[in-house]
Amino acid sequence: MRILFLGDVVGRPGRECVLSRLPGLVSDWSLDLVVVNAENAAGGFGITEAIYEDLLEAGADAITLGNHAFDQREALVFIERAPALVRPLNYPRGTPGRGAALVEAKNGARVLVMNVMGRIFMDPLDDPFAGLDSALDGAVLGEMVDAVVVDVHAETTSEKQAIGHYCDGRASLVVGTHTHVPTADHRILPHGTAYLTDAGMCGCYDGVIGMDKEEPIRRFTRKVASGRFEPVSGPGTLSGVxxxxxxxxxxxxxxxxxxxxxxxxxxxPAFWES
Structure with a gap:
């Protein structure tokens, strides 16, 4: 199976580069499954139903979220009728939506897509390791499902790496999101799970993690907020694994x-290029 995972879509530049490039990649690379993290897709904060539908139309099979999952209030409602939209599974009981989704790939395969949020320098959610155990025990790779993709939305590399090794042999791919900077440590772990600490972002890199650089610089130098964070305008880079x-x-x-x-x-990916 050929899987493409795309990192955090940030604002309009991120949406435009994904929507313009993804349909061609699905065809050119004969992709079976596309998973997109879109928690920053709506002006840098959250996701709307229209954006969700646009990403599916472009070729995404599942869309994951993170700590900005519900920044757009409409997400609290439409997530219940969006079966391919996956928020962190370790949100407290009763949170709208789902933390794992069984989706059908383009080739008919059964794929479990999960989203989990780290707890170091993040909101103190439920234990991500226990949540992963519960979900993985109910969908054994190679028996009950054909592939498992885990999006680890976390701040620290140590927590992402620990989760990668914890899932090794039980998942097809464990990939980190959230920090918006692509790492160079892609590899296959000892028991067969593909791993990458951070997929980077789909957005404009001429800023500070996808945002116009002036406001972050002012906050770092003056310690006073003087405006909102706004996605930087400019050509977007499509980043993933x-x-x-x-x-x-x-x-x-x-x-x-x-x-x-x-x-x-x-x-x-040289192995897909003709």
């Missing part, structure tokens, strides 16, 4: 970074 899995076991066989357009050097 490509994974190819074994049809029998669901474990990873190949993994590589994806960076297209905008201000970063291009990176394409």
């Amino acid at each position: 490509a994974v190819e899995t074994c049809d029998r076991t669901g474990l990873a066989q190949k993994v590589g970074p994806v960076r297209l357009g905008g201000g970063l050097e291009d990176a394409r």
Whole structure:
């Protein structure tokens, strides 16, 4: 199975680069599954139903969230009728939506997509490790499902790496989101799980984690907020990770970074390029 995961979509530049490029990638790379983190898609904060529908139309099969999941108040309502929208599974009991979704890939495969939020320098949610155990025990890779994708929305590399190793052999891909900067540690862990600490963002890199640089600089230098954070305008880079899995076991066989357009050097999965 060919899986493409795209990092945090930030504002209009992020939406435009995903919506313009993704349909072609689905065709050119014969993608079976596309997962997109879109928790910053609506002006940098949250997601709307219209954006959710646009991403699905462009080729996404599942959309994950994070700490900004409900910044757009409409998400509290429409998430219940959005089966492919996945918020962190370790939110407290009673939170709207779902933390794991069983989706059908483009090739008909059964894929469990999960979203979990870290607790270091983040909101103190429920234990992510216990939540992962509960979800993974109910969907054994290679038996009950054909692939498992885990989006770890967390601040620290240590927590992301710990979750990666904790899921090794039980997931096809564990990938970090939230910090908006792509890391270079893509690899297949000892028991067959593809791993990347952070997929980076789909957005404009000529700013501070996708936001216009002036306000963050003022806050760092003066310690006083003087305005709202606004997504920086400019060409967006599509950032993520490509994974190819074994049809029998669901474990990873190949993994590589994806960076297209905008201000970063291009990176394409050589194993899919003709």
